[in-house]
Amino acid sequence: MASQSKRAWQSKHCLLRHFCPCKSAGMLEQAIESLTAIWKNERGLIVASAGVAASLYFLASKIYAVREKSQLRKKWNSAPKDVVILHQLPRGKFTPSISPFPLKLETYLRMAGIRYENDFTEPKSLENKTPWITLNGEDVADSQICLELLADKFQKDFSCHLSPEEKATARAFQIMAEDHFYWTGVLWRWVYTKGKTLRQIHATFAPPLSLKIPLVCRRMKSQAIGQGLGRHAEKDVIEMGIKDLRAMSHYLGNKSYFMGEEPTELDCAMFGMLAQLVWNMPGSPFERLLNSELPNLKRFCERMKDRFWSDWDQCLLPVPL
């Protein structure tokens, strides 16, 4: 065994002399021999030192993260009274958010004329949901809970003119969009196209962040299976999504907004979801449907964009020229 390793060592040195046929090869050989000797004699010390260094680095980065968070918390808590801090993902290339729920909530803030500031550094709440808000030092997660809280606090009610039956219908459509159709979008984006469209619609999904995409795909697939839709064949899922979109289109009809000629809270939710189809699902069967059979849904999105997002282009990343 000793003679084998010696022959391997000599062979390696021959290769070295072949590729560096000059005085530096000799110096390099000496350096390698010294390092090997140090490793043999001080292996335990080296490993222990590396462990200590790694632990110190880990501790330092944790302390830094805690300090950063504490500074962010001070900043959020010191926001002016009744100004909402909206925590969400960074801007998309074609929409202010590539997720329907932040877009819904931000659209609502604009519709209700509620002052707000964006925070893109901490998009996930403690419950791992996005978006979430901080208002007067208090954190609230889930877009719908946030919306209802804001409506109550700022006394905004865009649905007061609706009958109980119409309000019920509005709730049903919102749930269809956010609890059913949403999953067909998730499956298309993360499972059927394996997350590949992310790079097209979001600038910050460059490497190394894009290396995480397969992990996210696996997690989303698992969530969709837990929810139920992920257990169906792709063609069945797409068909279910198409049926949802047809129902939305038939109900919208020729109206400007889903519940009539003035927008309500429901329209923020529908816009958040449908905007993903119009601008963020390139090549999907849903995009094709909105461009062919169901143009009224696309027109609805354009209408909401024009009304509440006059600065749409400035809310994209990168900002278009």
Next chain:
Amino acid sequence: MAGCWKKPNVSAGKDVVLLHQLDRGVFTPSISPFPLKLETYLRMANIPYENDFKDPMGPKGKTPWMTLNGEDFSDSQLCLELLASTFGKDFSSHLTEAERAIGRTFQIMAEEHLYWVVVLWRWVYTKGKTLWAIQMNFPAPLRFIMPIFVRRMKGQASAQGMGRHSQEEVIEMGMKDLRAMSAYLGIKPYFMGDTPTEMDCAMFGMLAMIVWCMPGSPFEQHMKGEFINLKDFCERMKDQFWPDWNQCLLPPRV
């Protein structure tokens, strides 16, 4: 109307549906909303069928599932649509496109949203204990592995999203769904008017769970008060499509 009990060693004949589902419940023919929906639809559409209670979980891990002319199909909604197409049944043909759209949304509200409230209450908040009251023949060893099922259902609800909310928030969401259903039903006998449609089978499947299979839940009381029209709807569907309801329970009632 096809009988409630599977005839032993008899396979379903041509164009006879073999419906695979969980065994009968103490208070409802099924303790799960989807088998109850599908079996109610089979009765509404007068499609001959037989029950199989031995093999309730289908190839996709879902119940119910059915076999028709040698071919297996999963998912209650896909089964229903296939049967409608195969047997030429359409109970919604008189509705406008907008009305059919509304019907679809309420069905989805029941099956994709309220359903998770029921799951969380039954499996997580009450840790599966009410199952012993509503289903007779769970094997005794199941009590010991119940925590595994509880954890699995909790994981699924968390994946769906509702499981990440507090119990208080979830119950409130359930109340809002029921309030919306009650408001939309109003004084109509069925959700879409004077005659039952396919979505009534779905609504009945889900609401029957709340009326009869969630003893002690915060919803049970409201069904006798604020949402009384939903309870009346369930009684109406039961009377119309389940005259043999008592014989389809386990144990059967006289």
